[in-house]
Amino acid sequence: MAHPIYFDYNATTPLAPEVREAMDPWLDSIPTNPGAVHSFGRAARAAVEQAREQVADLCGGGDVIFTSGGTEADNLALSCRLGWPPRGHVVVSDIEHPAVLAACASLAALGVEISTLSPCDQGRVCAEDLESAIREDTRIVSVQAANNETGTVQPVAELAAVAERHGVPLHTDAVQAASWFNLPELLGGASMISLAGHKIAGPTGVGALVLRTPMEVQPTLHGGGQQRARRPGTEPTALLVGFGAACERASRERVEQAERVGVLARELVGMLKTRIPEVRITVTEADRMPNTVHVAFPDCPADLLVARADLDGLAISAGSACASGLSHGSHVLAALGVPARYRDGAVRISLGYGSTREEVEGAALILAASVDAVRYATPDVAPA
Amino acid sequence: MSERIAVAMSGGVDSSVAAALLAEAGHDVVGVTLQLWDYSEANLAEGKGRCCSPADIADARAVAAQVDFPHYVFDHTEHFREQIVEPFLDDYTAGLTPSPCISCNRHVKFDLLWRMAEALGATRLATGHYVRIEDTDDRPRIHRAVDKDKDQSYFLFDVPRAQLGHVMFPLGHLDKNEVRDHARRLGLTVADKPESFELCFIPDGDKDEFINRERPQEAGRPVSISGTDGERMGTASGLHRYTIGQRKGLGVSSSQRLYVLDVAPETDTIVVGAEDGLYSSSLTAVRCNWVAIEAPTESLRVQAKIRHRHTPAEATLQPNSDGTYDVRFDDEQRAVTPGQGVAFYDHGLLLGGGWIARATP
Numbered sequence: 027m028a029h030p031i032y033f034d035y036n037a038t039t040p041l042a043p044e045v046r047e048a049m050d051p052w053l054d055s056i057p058t059n060p061g062a063v064h065s066f067g068r069a070a071r072a073a074v075e076q077a078r079e080q081v082a083d084l085c086g087g088g089d090v091i092f093t094s095g096g097t098e099a100d101n102l103a104l105s106c107r108l109g110w111p112p113r114g115h116v117v118v119s120d121i122e123h124p125a126v127l128a129a130c131a132s133l134a135a136l137g138v139e140i141s142t143l144s145p146c147d148q149g150r151v152c153a154e155d156l157e158s159a160i161r162e163d164t165r166i167v168s169v170q171a172a173n174n175e176t177g178t179v180q181p182v183a184e185l186a187a188v189a190e191r192h193g194v195p196l197h198t199d200a201v202q203a204a205s206w207f208n209l210p211e212l213l214g215g216a217s218m219i220s221l222a223g224h225k226i227a228g229p230t231g232v233g234a235l236v237l238r239t240p241m242e243v244q245p246t247l248h249g250g251g252q253q254r255a256r257r258p259g260t261e262p263t264a265l266l267v268g269f270g271a272a273c274e275r276a277s278r279e280r281v282e283q284a285e286r287v288g289v290l291a292r293e294l295v296g297m298l299k300t301r302i303p304e305v306r307i308t309v310t311e312a313d314r315m316p317n318t319v320h321v322a323f324p325d326c327p328a329d330l331l332v333a334r335a336d337l338d339g340l341a342i343s344a345g346s347a348c349a350s351g352l353s354h355g356s357h358v359l360a361a362l363g364v365p366a367r368y369r370d371g372a373v374r375i376s377l378g379y380g381s382t383r384e385e386v387e388g389a390a391l392i393l394a395a396s397v398d399a400v401r402y403a404t405p406d407v408a409p410a
Numbered sequence: 411m412s413e414r415i416a417v418a419m420s421g422g423v424d425s426s427v428a429a430a431l432l433a434e435a436g437h438d439v440v441g442v443t444l445q446l447w448d449y450s451e452a453n454l455a456e457g458k459g460r461c462c463s464p465a466d467i468a469d470a471r472a473v474a475a476q477v478d479f480p481h482y483v484f485d486h487t488e489h490f491r492e493q494i495v496e497p498f499l500d501d502y503t504a505g506l507t508p509s510p511c512i513s514c515n516r517h518v519k520f521d522l523l524w525r526m527a528e529a530l531g532a533t534r535l536a537t538g539h540y541v542r543i544e545d546t547d548d549r550p551r552i553h554r555a556v557d558k559d560k561d562q563s564y565f566l567f568d569v570p571r572a573q574l575g576h577v578m579f580p581l582g583h584l585d586k587n588e589v590r591d592h593a594r595r596l597g598l599t600v601a602d603k604p605e606s607f608e609l610c611f612i613p614d615g616d617k618d619e620f621i622n623r624e625r626p627q628e629a630g631r632p633v634s635i636s637g638t639d640g641e642r643m644g645t646a647s648g649l650h651r652y653t654i655g656q657r658k659g660l661g662v663s664s665s666q667r668l669y670v671l672d673v674a675p676e677t678d679t680i681v682v683g684a685e686d687g688l689y690s691s692s693l694t695a696v697r698c699n700w701v702a703i704e705a706p707t708e709s710l711r712v713q714a715k716i717r718h719r720h721t722p723a724e725a726t727l728q729p730n731s732d733g734t735y736d737v738r739f740d741d742e743q744r745a746v747t748p749g750q751g752v753a754f755y756d757h758g759l760l761l762g763g764g765w766i767a768r769a770t771p
Contacts, residue, residue, distance in 0.1 A: 330529050333482040337440065337530060403529035 030339045031385045031392070035378030036174050036202055036318060037343055041268070042227035042379070048271035049229065052264035060261045061252055070263045077270025081234050084273040085219050086210030088236040091243065091257045092266055095233040096201040096222035098246075100125040100168075102235050102257070103197040103218045106243040107165045108138060114165040115139045119151045119180070122170050123199055143169075148313050149178040149362045153188050160192045167196045171203035171212060171219075175374050176309045176362065177318025179203065183214025190215050195241065201225045201233070205276055205378070206284045206315050217241065221273070223265065227379060228272025232265040279379070287377050288316035290386050294375065295319055297390035302397055308362050308372060319375040322364055326371035326401045334396040340389050343374045414438040415534040415578065416527030418519055419473070419481065421466025423600045424538030426473040427592045428580040432536060433479045434596070440530055441474045441481035443467055444523060446490035447611040463613065469600050476598065484526060486518070493517045495611055499625055502650035505675030506749025509718075510609060512568050516699075520573040534576050541566060541760075542582030543574065550574040551702050552760040557585035564715050567753040567763025568699045621650045631678065635662050638671065638683040649673065652680045655688055655745030673748075689742035690771055695735045695752050695764030702761050705729075712754040712761060714739070716746055722755050735764060 032040070052058055052073065060070040078090045093099045104126065108114050112133055118126055120142040130140045141159045146152040151169055160167070167189045172179045182198050189196040195217035200209060205226050213219060217239045224230040237243070249258030291311075298305050298321060306322045314320070323331070328344035335342055364372065375389065417429035419441045433439040449463045467483055474481030494510050494517065501508035524535050540555035541563040550571065555561040566574075581589055593601035608615040622629035628650055635644040644662040651659065656670040660682055669688055672681035693716070698705065706729055713722035714737050724740040737752060746769035753763035 327484075329482070329484050330526055333480075333484075334530055336482075337480060399531065400529045403525050 030336075030341055031389050032341045033375045033377055033381065033385070033389055034341045034343050035205075035381075036177075036225070036374060036376035038224045038230065039205075039227045039378050040380060041229060042272065042275055044275060045228050045268050045271045049264045049268040052267050058263035060263055061250070070261075073263055074261050074266050077266040077273075080270035080274045081221065082236065084204065084209060084221070084277050085213075085236045085238065088219070088238045089240065091235045091237070091253055092261060092269075093233045093235055093257060094231055096123075096199065096220050096225070097125040097233075099220035099222070099233045099235040100197075100199055101129045102243070102246050103220060104129045104166065104168060105133060105246055106235075107195065107241070108133065108244070110244065112136050112138050115141065115161050115163045117141045117143065117156065117159045117164055117167045119143045119145065119169045121145060121149070121173055121178075122168065123174055123201075126168055126170070126199060139163075145178075145362075149173070149176060149309060150313070151180055151185060153181070153184050156185050156188045160189065160194055164192065164194050167194055169196065169198055171198045171200035171207070171209075172315050172318075174202050176320040177202075177314035177374075177376070178309050178362075179207075179212070179313060179315060182212060182216055186213065186215040186217070189217075195239065202315060202318075204273075206280065206317060208280070223269040223272055226272045226276045229265050229268040232262065232269045234269070283379050284316045287379070287381060290381055290383060291317055291319050291377055293383070294377075294386045294390060295321075297386070298393065301390055301394040306364065306368055308364055317377045317381075319377075320372060321375065322368035322372040323397050323401070324367045324371060326397055327403065328371050328373050330400045330403055331371065331373060331396055334400050335392055338392045338396060340392040340396075342389075342393075343376075344372070412436060412438050413534060414440060414530070414532040415536050416440050416442050416523075416530060416532035418523050418535065418537045419443045419470040420538070421463075421469035421473075421600070422538070422606065423593050423598070423603050424540070424581060424589060426470065426538070426598050426600045427589045427596070428536055428538040429479070430473065430477045430596050430598060431580050431592060432578075433477050439479040440527070440532060441470060441479060442523060442527060442530070443470045443481065443483045444490075444518065445483060445485045446487060446494075446518065448487050449613065469603070472599050477596065482530075486522060489522060490514075490518060490611075495624075499621060501749050502621055503625065503628055503675070504749075505649055505673040507653045507747045508749045509565075509751045510611075511565050512751045515565055516568045516570070516573075520569045520577065524573060524576070534578055536578040536580055538581055539566065539579050540581050540584075540586075541579050543577060543579050545575075548575070549702065550577070553582070554755070554758045554760070555581070556583050560586050563755075563760045564718055564751070564753045564763075567701065567751060567760060569701070570699060571701055574701065618648065618651050622648070625650075633678045633680055635660065635680045635682055638681060638687060643682065646680070649675060649678060649680075654747040687771075688744050690739070690746040690769035691742050692736055692738040692770045693746050693752065694730075694767045694770075695737055696733075696767045698733075698735055698762060698764030700762035702756070702759055705733075705762075706735075710761075712737075712756065715753045715755065716743060716766065717750050722753075727754060734767070 057066045058070040060074045081090045082088045134140050143151050143155050169180050169185050171182050186196040197218040198216045199220040201222040204221055219236040222233040243256045245256050252258045304324050308320045332344045415432055415437050419425045429441050494514050498508045498510045527535050539562045540560040542553040544551050552563055554563050612620045630647050631649055633646050633649050634642050636642050646661055652670050652673050654670050666684055668682040669685055671683045671687045710727040712727050714725040715722040723743055726738045728736040748766050750766050751763055752766050754761040
């Protein structure tokens with residue numbers, strides 16, 4: 027088998043060479059505690075502050091709280107305005123990433139009221155629905171910028187305007203969108219933005235919650251006074267430097283990559299339509315991130331399809347790749363009104379900065395053969 | 411490239427070693443684990459040692475990563491409930507004592523899993539069962555394992571012959587200690603993992619409580635306990651709590667040791683009596699499946715095994731006109747239990763088997 031094709035950029039991106047270069051000096055055998063008062067500490071501090079600026083710049087400015095990644099940023103965002111014990115009302119869409127939905131479930135168990143919004147239009151959350159969900163005691167609204175599975179982009183700027191009118195901060199998980207869009211433009215007046223290093227060609231294990239408007243933040247972790255005690259713990263200099271470099275890289279290359287990868291994704295859609303009968307593209311190009319092709323096949327279990335494609339040299343995902351390695355039916359798909367026959371058979375093909383036209387052609391071939399092998403393989407989908 | 415072998419992996423030491431040995435021998439191995447039960451509500455205090463709990467799935471993945479072959483997990487909890495667990499509950503409701511592992515082999519491991527393996531391009535399916543299989547002519551012949559204590563051929567009697575042609579059992583010629591030795595030699599993380607003895611969907615082993623939970627109406631089902639003479643000796647609830655040969659928990663007092671001799675669902679009666687009433691001279695087997703031979707049309711001498719921990723007993727198999735078989739034991743057998751499987755052997759060779767419909771004293 028030739029080199030496997032990696033079309034799972036929404037799960038994680040390979041580290042970009044220039045990011046690695048930026049990190050390299052900080053991985054050498056030097057002490058890197060940015061909190062230390064001595065010369066070593068000062069050097070690390072300077073690097074961390076530079077990274078902080080790079081991250082803020084990607085968001086059009088803001089107060090950056092570094093975290094261990096997107097999950098922690100989402101958890102912090104949802105709870106940081108609720109007090110302790112947490113109280114009040116939270117509005118989220120029901121197609122959020124599990125980092126938001128599970129955090130909400132945990133808050134609900136503590137007595138917080140959660141309202142969920144179902145998308146009303148092509149997988150998008152509608153402003154009117156948000157308008158009527160916000161209450162007197164609503165403390166925060168959270169709607170993702172782009173869905174990790176389907177790639178659907180949400181009208182966050184419009185929703186943020188609604189929230190702002192009611193004086194409620196809107197948080198948005200933009201870990202996926204950050205590679206492809208001008209965030210200040212896309213997110214408008216959103217108050218809090220979650221980012222993750224490894225979704226934008228940076229390292230795993232680092233992310234940020236960026237506060238676009240000044241606000242009090244109640245920490246979820248308690249420890250030393252780092253990051254003004256809002257997120258204690260020794261700042262990991264090398265990771266933060268890499269994250270900063272990745273943000274700067276995204277700002278620099280975003281437009282060109284979105285264009286280039288967008289063309290490849292469009293070509294892939296064309297090839298799939300030609301090669302695979304009854305294929306269904308679940309999200310139209312206008313509504314999605316340029317790199318994400320979410321596609322469903324009838325009578326074709328997606329988990330098996332992903333396994334077969336992997337054996338044949340194509341890495342894609344069914345649903346959201348969760349840590350257990352299990353594939354779950356996608357609640358996002360039901361929300362998109364995809365017919366039942368297709369619902370077990372949706373896969374996410376996500377391209378990225380390293381993707382090539384040759385890979386697109388190879389992927390279409392592998393996928394067509396895999397669909398052929400996998401259709402009707404389980405009793406669920408036995409031919410009538 | 412050599413042919414692709416899918417290995418059914420539970421996360422236990424047996425299937426892990428089966429997969430690792432095949433990979434070591436240079437085969438193109440693909441590990442497959444089915445998640446069959448949702449353990450989120452179950453008591454997982456003990457965690458490991460249950461087939462295919464999250465911890466087991468993690469173990470299977472770890473072994474695959476360690477030995478370096480692909481491994482995939484597929485969620486089939488719905489099929490499993492439909493095809494195995496609901497019939498299991500139905501059987502207890504009907505006064506039978508079911509053997510879900512036999513049905514699971516037929517419907518899940520050697521059917522569903524095989525179809526998935528084929529979709530993955532595999533031409534063979536291997537499991538960690540302790541049985542030997544040889545391919546002579548075009549008929550697969552299943553023999554008891556070298557490790558007589560671990561032999562699992564009984565659990566395979568109901569697998570249709572067509573589903574055995576492509577099957578491999580890499581552990582059939584090994585005993586358990588050798589399997590553990592291999593696991594240690596290969597440095598597998600599961601080498602010293604304890605064995606599971608409970609049904610995978612009842613991790614705490616409390617079958618009665620499981621049925622009470624799943625079928626609440628059964629918990630309160632009134633039953634009478636009566637003697638062999640029909641005399642009513644007491645009342646209780648939950649027909650499923652009684653199985654033939656049971657001595658504990660009868661809730662009636664008597665000068666002699668009492669055993670459950672019969673479970674009669676039509677009258678909701680549990681018949682109890684002295685141990686000598688437990689012995690049967692014959693049984694009737696229904697829904698038989700033939701592995702090494704065609705369905706016998708004349709009487710046949712066999713050894714019949716009526717439950718997992720039973721030494722096969724000499725018997726004569728007599729076909730009936732309706733496709734069922736009478737099994738007449740040379741020596742009376744204890745606790746012949748309707749709902750259990752009966753496997754027929756010609757010494758070490760598995761001929762086939764069926765399901766016990768009734769016993770005759």
